[in-house]
Amino acid sequence: MQEFKISNEIKNLDLNYIKDNLFFYKYDNKNLTLLYDENKNLKEESYESAAYHSFKGEVFENIIYEHLLRYAKENENITSFVLKGPHQNKNNIFKKNGLLIDKGAQIVYKSVYKDISEFDALFFTKDSIYFVEMSKSKKTAGLNKRLFKKSALLKILFPNLQIKALIVLTEGSTGISRFPDYCTIWITKDFNDDKLLKDLIFKNTNHGKLIKYTEEKYIEAINVNYKKFSYFQTLEWILLKSRSHKTHAVDLNFFRTYKLSLYFDVFTKLYIGYIQIKDFKQIVPYKESIKENRVIVTIEKINQKKFAIVYYVRHTNYKLKRVFFLDDKLQVEDKDPEGFTNKETRFIAKIFKPEHRLLIKNINNISKKLQEGIITSM
Known part of the structure; x- marks a missing residue:
C-alpha cells in the first residue's frame, strides 16, 4: 500500500524550509549541555550515550513532523492534519481524558491523566486515519509490536474509518517486510547532523519566526470527533x-x-x-x-x-x-x-x-x- 509517496525533501532530510521551526520545540537543554565539554565540544563518550541517541531520535521526529506539515499542505488527499509541538494551542494541554496534546506537546490518548497511547503524528483522508511512527533505530521489532495497540485503539475511536499507518525509518533498518499490510513505509537517509544538534542545544543560530500552518485542514487534537472510549x-x-x-x-x-x-x-x-x-x-x-x-x-x-x-x-x-x-x-x-x-x-x-x-x-x-x-x- 503506497497511497503516499515520499518526497525528495523528506528522503534527504532537507532542512532548507524547516530548520528555523526546529528551534521552537522544547528540548532538555540543561541536561543535554552536560554531553559537551567546556569548549562546547561533544565529549567522546557522549557519542554513544543513551541521552545523545534519545535526543537525536527526538530531533529526527521533529524534522519529519515539520516535513509532513509541508507535505500535507500540498497533498489534496490529506483532508485534516493534527497539530502538535509549537504549532498547537497552549490552552489545550490541561485536559485529562481523550485525544489531546499533553504537556510535552505530543499527541496522546489519555485516561485520567495517564497516557494510553502516543502518536508521532495523525492525519485524515476521505475514508482513513493515518497514524505516523518515526524511528531512527535500525531494529524495528519493538516498533512493529507497538503498532497493534495503536491500531486497535484507533479502530475503537474511529469505527467508520480505515486505520492505516505511515512508518518513517532510516537507511539500513531491518525487519521492514514484517510490518502489517496497512503500513506505508518511507525510508530516509541516515540522520547524523551533529552540528544541528549542537545548535539546538546551545541555541547557536539566529532563527526567524515560527512558520505557522493556519489553513483549515490543520486542526487541534481536541477538535477531532471520535467515539468515546472509557x-x-x-x-x-x-x-x-x-x-x-x-x-x-x-x-x-x-x-x-x-x-x-x-x-x-x-x-x-x-x-x-x-x-x-x-x-x-x-x-x-x-x-x-x-x-x-x-x-x-x-x-x-x-x-x-x-x-x-x-x-x-x-x-x-x-x-x-x-x-x-x-x-x-x-x-x-x-x-x-x-x-x-x-x-x-x-x-x-x-x-x-x-x-x-x-x-x-x-x-x-x-x-x-x-x-x-x-x-x-x-
Whole structure:
C-alpha cells in the first residue's frame, strides 16, 4: 500500500524550509549541555550515550513532523492534519481524558491523566486515519509490536474509518517486510547532523519566526470527533460480562469476538476475577506475604499467538507483582507503582464481589482451554 509517496525533501532530510521551526520545540537543554565539554565540544563518550541517541531520535521526529506539515499542505488527499509541538494551542494541554496534546506537546490518548497511547503524528483522508511512527533505530521489532495497540485503539475511536499507518525509518533498518499490510513505509537517509544538534542545544543560530500552518485542514487534537472510549469502565464491563454466563464460571467465548480482540491489544490483559490465597498457593509455589485474601486473575495476551493466565499479587508492603508460568517455570515481575497496572488492579479490586471468586478447578479448566487455542488474535 503506497497511497503516499515520499518526497525528495523528506528522503534527504532537507532542512532548507524547516530548520528555523526546529528551534521552537522544547528540548532538555540543561541536561543535554552536560554531553559537551567546556569548549562546547561533544565529549567522546557522549557519542554513544543513551541521552545523545534519545535526543537525536527526538530531533529526527521533529524534522519529519515539520516535513509532513509541508507535505500535507500540498497533498489534496490529506483532508485534516493534527497539530502538535509549537504549532498547537497552549490552552489545550490541561485536559485529562481523550485525544489531546499533553504537556510535552505530543499527541496522546489519555485516561485520567495517564497516557494510553502516543502518536508521532495523525492525519485524515476521505475514508482513513493515518497514524505516523518515526524511528531512527535500525531494529524495528519493538516498533512493529507497538503498532497493534495503536491500531486497535484507533479502530475503537474511529469505527467508520480505515486505520492505516505511515512508518518513517532510516537507511539500513531491518525487519521492514514484517510490518502489517496497512503500513506505508518511507525510508530516509541516515540522520547524523551533529552540528544541528549542537545548535539546538546551545541555541547557536539566529532563527526567524515560527512558520505557522493556519489553513483549515490543520486542526487541534481536541477538535477531532471520535467515539468515546472509557478505559476503566470498559475493564469493568468486560469483567461483569465475562462472569455473567449461566453455566460457565468464565465465558471464554465472549473473548473470541472481534471487539474483544481489539481490547486485548489495547489492555494486553483482561480481568476475570480473583482466587483466594490458599487456592493460589496450591497452584503457584509462592512464599511471599500477600496483603489480602485474594489474588487477581487475568487472561493476558502474551504474543500474537498465545494467551495465558497471569496473576497480580499485592504484597503486605503494597508492592504489586506480576506472576505467571513461562515454559513451566515460575516468573515474578515487579510492577511500576505509578503505572497503569497498579491503577487497574486497585480499580478492579473495588468491583469484585464474592461471585467473582474463581476456584482451582476453574483456573485449571481455563488454562487448559487457553493452551488449546480457544482465544486467537484477529
